Amino acid sequence: MMKKYRVYLLVLVVVLQTAALMGMVAVKHRTLITGKPILLETEPIDPRSLFRGDYVRLNYAISRLAYTEVAGDRDFKLHDPVYVVLRKGEKFWQAVSVHHQMPAHGPDSVVIRGEAQYPGIWVDGESREGINVRYGIEYYFVPEGEGMALERPADGEEVTMLIAVDEKGDSAIKAVLVNGEVRYKEKLF
Amino acid sequence: MWDRAYLNRLRKDLPDWIEKGWVTPAGEAAILGEAETRAAQGIHVIPVALAVIGALTLGAGIILFFAANWDEMPKIAKLIVLFGAMWIAYAIAGRGLSGSARASSVIGHAMLLLGIILFGANIQLIAQIYHIDAHYPNGVLMWSLGALALVWLVPSQPAAVAGIALAALWSGMETLDFGHHLHWPFLGVWALFAAPALYRGWKWATCAALVALGIWCFTIIVDWPYDQRGAEFWLLHIFVLLGAVLHLAGVAMQDIPRLAALSTVVRRTALIGLLFAAHFFIYVGVHGLPWFSWNFDEFDAESWRRASSASTGMIAFIAAFATAALALAADRYRRATARHSKRDMAGAALAVLAVAVMLVDPFLPGHYGDAVFIYVAINGLIFALLIWLVVDGYRSGERFQVYCAFVAYGAGMIAVYFMEFFTLMSRSLFVMGGGAVLIAGVYMLERQRRQKDAAKAGGAS
Numbered sequence: 001m002m003k004k005y006r007v008y009l010l011v012l013v014v015v016l017q018t019a020a021l022m023g024m025v026a027v028k029h030r031t032l033i034t035g036k037p038i039l040l041e042t043e044p045i046d047p048r049s050l051f052r053g054d055y056v057r058l059n060y061a062i063s064r065l066a067y068t069e070v071a072g073d074r075d076f077k078l079h080d081p082v083y084v085v086l087r088k089g090e091k092f093w094q095a096v097s098v099h100h101q102m103p104a105h106g107p108d109s110v111v112i113r114g115e116a117q118y119p120g121i122w123v124d125g126e127s128r129e130g131i132n133v134r135y136g137i138e139y140y141f142v143p144e145g146e147g148m149a150l151e152r153p154a155d156g157e158e159v160t161m162l163i164a165v166d167e168k169g170d171s172a173i174k175a176v177l178v179n180g181e182v183r184y185k186e187k188l189f
Numbered sequence: 190m191w192d193r194a195y196l197n198r199l200r201k202d203l204p205d206w207i208e209k210g211w212v213t214p215a216g217e218a219a220i221l222g223e224a225e226t227r228a229a230q231g232i233h234v235i236p237v238a239l240a241v242i243g244a245l246t247l248g249a250g251i252i253l254f255f256a257a258n259w260d261e262m263p264k265i266a267k268l269i270v271l272f273g274a275m276w277i278a279y280a281i282a283g284r285g286l287s288g289s290a291r292a293s294s295v296i297g298h299a300m301l302l303l304g305i306i307l308f309g310a311n312i313q314l315i316a317q318i319y320h321i322d323a324h325y326p327n328g329v330l331m332w333s334l335g336a337l338a339l340v341w342l343v344p345s346q347p348a349a350v351a352g353i354a355l356a357a358l359w360s361g362m363e364t365l366d367f368g369h370h371l372h373w374p375f376l377g378v379w380a381l382f383a384a385p386a387l388y389r390g391w392k393w394a395t396c397a398a399l400v401a402l403g404i405w406c407f408t409i410i411v412d413w414p415y416d417q418r419g420a421e422f423w424l425l426h427i428f429v430l431l432g433a434v435l436h437l438a439g440v441a442m443q444d445i446p447r448l449a450a451l452s453t454v455v456r457r458t459a460l461i462g463l464l465f466a467a468h469f470f471i472y473v474g475v476h477g478l479p480w481f482s483w484n485f486d487e488f489d490a491e492s493w494r495r496a497s498s499a500s501t502g503m504i505a506f507i508a509a510f511a512t513a514a515l516a517l518a519a520d521r522y523r524r525a526t527a528r529h530s531k532r533d534m535a536g537a538a539l540a541v542l543a544v545a546v547m548l549v550d551p552f553l554p555g556h557y558g559d560a561v562f563i564y565v566a567i568n569g570l571i572f573a574l575l576i577w578l579v580v581d582g583y584r585s586g587e588r589f590q591v592y593c594a595f596v597a598y599g600a601g602m603i604a605v606y607f608m609e610f611f612t613l614m615s616r617s618l619f620v621m622g623g624g625a626v627l628i629a630g631v632y633m634l635e636r637q638r639r640q641k642d643a644a645k646a647g648g649a650s
Contacts, residue, residue: 007283009342014279017308017335018272021315028319055317079367115324136322143260173320186320189265 029188031172035164036110038086038093039177042159055141056176058161062086062095062112063138064121066130072097076116076131083169084133086110092160098131102169113169137163137171142184196224240296244281248274248303267318271311278304286343301339302347308335309355326362329355333378340385349394353382357401364408375405390447392454399435399458403465406431419497422475423507425466426547430510432463433540437517444524457589460578464597467571471601473610476564477555495555504551511544532584536577543570571601572623576630583634598627 041061062084067074076082076098083102086093087109097103105111117132140161162175162182176184199221206212212220255262255270262270278300285297309332315321316328336352339345360375379401386394406428410421439455442448469475477495499507518540525533546566553559575594582590602623606616 006343007287010279010283010286010339013335013338013342014276014304016338017275020331020335021272021308021311024312024315024321025319028321137320139322140320141317187264189263189268 025188027170028172031166031170032164032174032186035166035170035172035174037174038088038110038163038165039091040161040163041092042161055139058138058140060135060137060161061092062133063135064123064130064132065095065098066121066123066128068128068130070095070098072099072103074129076100076119078116078118080116082114082116082131082133083111084114086112086165098133110165111169112163112165112171135171137161137173140173140176140184193228196221196228199224244300245303248278264318267314271307271314275304275307275311278307298345298347301343301345302351305332305336305339305348305351308332324367326359326367329359329362330378333359337378337381340382344385344389346386346389346391346394349382349386349391350397353379353394353397353401356382357404360405361408364412368412370412370414371409372405379405387448387451390450392451395451396454396458399455399462403458403462406462406466417497419477419495420500420503422477422497423499423503423551425469425475426550427503427506427510428466429463429470430507430514430544430547432459432466433514434510434517435459436463437514437521440521441517441524457593460590460593464593467574468597468600468604470564470567470571471604471608473564473608476560478557478560478564478610495560498555499551507547507551511548515540515544532577532580536581539570539574539577543567543574546570575601576626579630580634598623 043059043061043063065084070084072085080100083099084095085097085099085103085105087096088094093110096109102111102113112135114133114135117134119129119131121128121130121132158179160177160180161173162177163171164174165171172186174186175182203212203217203220207214207217251274259267282297282300282304285293285295285300288294288297312328312332316323333352333355336348336355339348340352356375356378359378360372363369363372363375379398382394383398385391386398406424410424410428413421413424436456436459439452439457439459442452442455473479477497518537522529522533522537546563550563553563575598578594579591582588582594602620605611605619608616611619
């Protein structure tokens, strides 16, 4: 028979596990609330996974950084942390430099943190020196049957993403926009 | 259920034992009375199993119901379902563990396991609901740590087994998917699971911890960087010695009252690990030798050098584990018997020889001849060790050891048969020689057994 204090300890475990799960939500929501909203250009690419439900896999213009087009560090290895300084362009935010550590930056720019993927990128069928970066905003889960519409938009349709980036460089998807209109918006509940 | 089977067996056997004068009629009544009482108190496994299966099926149906309506549900409803299911599982677990009957405890632990499974499912589903796309091994680590909290605070052996398996999965992801060739943090988490398993005498959890350690070692070799290929050979030295250390530690545990109950599981699991690692010494490639026949014309043995030299770190590890293995082997030798048999002395000599070869190996210049010498020496020692394990297991009544040695022997024979390094004739001679040695060994052991039995029968009459 279980001693009475063990029941209290079981309750403590349940509280700890619940807190850990709520912590996941809280950390993400903090980024959404405190982060600076930026609009990113997307390149939808891929179909769905049986294991993860219906989701859109997104590639961003800032996912492939050519060293000829961005300043900063160069010697990134696989899975290295990457800090990318973004500045607002005509419509979308664009990468201006890439760093190993959080760089100082002005109020007109944000720094987004990612993870280095394989070096070397393809631009217009040509291999160029650069780095592929993963930011943790590459997947967006949508209701069943709606993924394809975002992955392969009809002619003339433009899918863009509103991303929140906080002071540490963490990012979260704030909204999905189709032709500039909000299609999905993130809420706490 | 098992007590009932035992009772039926007793009912059959007792009349025969009374007839032989081993048990008195009064003793028969007392034995049957005791067995009947135990059978009445025992767990009725089938109802418990059906109850658990029923609970799991009901749970699966409820999950599917919500899955079918998942998209239509608002986030708050999804969270209530996820947290609610987990809390209910733990509430039933708490209720079950508070009961006095053993069946109630079984249900309690089953529900704890379900709670852990739901905790893991919640990590994945909350990540999906809130589009959290982080470093995914961290999710598995978080899951494992959730189980660890149960292990330390409640405690629960099924939770420990699940948590250790998850820790191994986490480490495997970090190693194979993220290139952490030596994922040291695993050992920290592993120790946090292994310590309560040893302290509480949990056999299944101890076995799971040792298997997880073996998987960790295996993934290190599998994912070793290509620019350091050849170092697997030195890693095999370390892992074989680690297996030997753990096996001998298991032997030493026999004399430690708190750990004695775990001695068998540690000895046996470590023996499997040791033999599994040692098996790879059979493959000529790990010695740096060419995979093809050594009569291959284009192979220039003179210009050959070993693919990899051992780093200082590797040599330090080999030396440390070799020292520990020797110390434990000496301890086993001391405690075996007051007068050492030839078998004990042969075992000690084999341990010293194996350690000597492994310690000398890193300091050899690495010419072709050295590799061939090491190949023959190590595999000769493994072969001798297998024979010794058979003899030792046979004499000490440790059948598991005998079976393991035979399986390792068979696996070795099959590996050699398919290796192109040897010519067909040398393979034929090797396999014939191995078979002959085996038959001779079995014949000698059987003859000795019969002699012993005859001596016993003579003494009795």
